[in-house]
Amino acid sequence: MGADGKVYTLAEVSQHNNSKDCWLVIGGKVYDVTKFLEDHPGGDEVLLSATGKDATDDFEDVGHSSSARAMMDEYFVGEIDASTIPAKTKYIPPKQPHYNQDKTSEFIIKLLQFLVPLAILGLAVGIRFYTKSTS
Incomplete structure (x- = not known):
């Protein structure tokens, strides 16, 4: 693992949102995936679009393999302060x-x-x- 338990806020992680410096929040952990952008099978746009938010659902929806999950360890930089992530709101369709x-x-x-x-x-x-x- 790359970091020694550093805790980041979502605002701090959100500053790393471009192809030269790309961080993601997945499962309460922060990953610096900058070096992986070119190698990502889905392309770099997929990763860049997941910056600045909790990307756990995006990651889980794709159904990554166990080898992809194991690979995440080398990009780990710290934990996310969960209190800085906005609570998810449940979608309520309009009355029709x-x-x-x-x-x-x-x-x-x-x-x-x-x-x-x-x-x-x-x-x-x-x-x-x-x-x-x-x-």
């Missing part, structure tokens, strides 16, 4: 009216009740004019 399939079906039926007779009338008038013009 319930989708009523029956109302949609009713609308389609009413629309067809109007359009079908109109189409039949148009067809009848078209046939009438066609037969008059050909005779």
